[in-house]
Amino acid sequence: MFTQHILHKKVVLVVVFAGNTSLMDDVMIVGGPVQELVNVMIMFVVITVFRLILSYSTIVCAECISTKPLNGSQRKKVASDLWYGTYYIVAVVTGAYLFYTRGWFDAMRVCSSEDVDAMLSVDKLLYAYHCMQVAFYVNYVFAMMTGIDPPHKDNAYIIHHIITLILIVFSRNAGYMRIQLAVLVVHDMADPFLHLAKLVKFLKPAWNIVYDPLFGVFAVVFFVTRLYVFPMFLIDNCRLTWHRLYPGDWAYLANTNVPAFSITSTHVTALWFQFSFYGIGVLLLYGLLLLHMYWGLTIILVFTKKFNKKMDHPLPPSTTAVTTTTRTSKIKTK
Secondary structure (H helix, E strand, C coil): CHHHHHHHHHHHHHHHHHHCHHHHHHHCCCCCHHHHHHHHHHHHHHHHHHHHHHHHHHHHHHHHHCCCCCCHHHHHHHHHHHHHHHHHHHHHHHHHHHHHHHCCCCHHHHCCCCCHHHHHHHCHHHHHHHHHHHHHHHHHHHHHHHCCCCCCCCCHHHHHHHHHHHHHHHHHHHCCHHHHHHHHHHHHCCHHHHHHHHHHHHHCHHHHHHHHHHHHHHHHHHHHHHHHHHHHHHHHHHHHHHHHHCCCCCEECCCCCCCCEEECCCEEEECCEEEEHHHHHHHHHHHHHHHHHHHHHHHHHHHHHHHHHHHHCCCCHHHHHHHHHHHHHHHHHC
């Protein structure tokens, strides 16, 4: 009940904030890089404060729900899972609302550029979403590197979030806000199910019966969004747009008067190899895809391990123990 209450309040807060255009105009002022940095810092502070409040409330509630006392590491895991699950729900709802109301479902239109400053000066909700995502990923990387979050088993998460942060900033400056929105919405869809499953499993062993269906939903959504929609629609259309707009990428310009190192508004030249910023963005998308394939393999291994464990122990531990005790008592009676 507490989790549902918090999620309901957070979603209602976002919907009210999105619908109040006058409040949006007062808070989100579109300007130059300095003004945008200020807006991101404001969002960073808001996210950090809300995370602290939610984490404290979660720890207090978890002590009441859990069947055993929680130590410091366990409290950190519970607070982290509820926070990230809450945020991803808000991010998915907001991103889907933006896509639906703006009519950006055409994949080729998503991959095209636009006048970002003109768009964001009118669409304040999109600008707030952009600043919120930048602040969130900065907060995420900061929390992972400073030990606020529980330590992960590998460094792929840090690499993934740094690449995502670079893509968010790049798409904003290069004029590809629709690509940014599409990538973030596709990425965030599976995460709420994962964090909710971990939270349910951790708090109360009696709720473990809900864990497997939630993790199964997470796996299905993960494979559909990150390993099908992401490469087949987003990356493929971005690749086609890349070849159409910049056919001369990776050209060797040593025999021309172009300097060995130079940067223009659309291209970078390094050692006389010229490539566009758009092409760099597409390659970063392929980098995310490699991480998704790695995590997809990890999910398959988890399912394989659980299946083999059930095959080795078809009866639950409690049933096995009762059966063993019954057989022992019968032998003693004889």
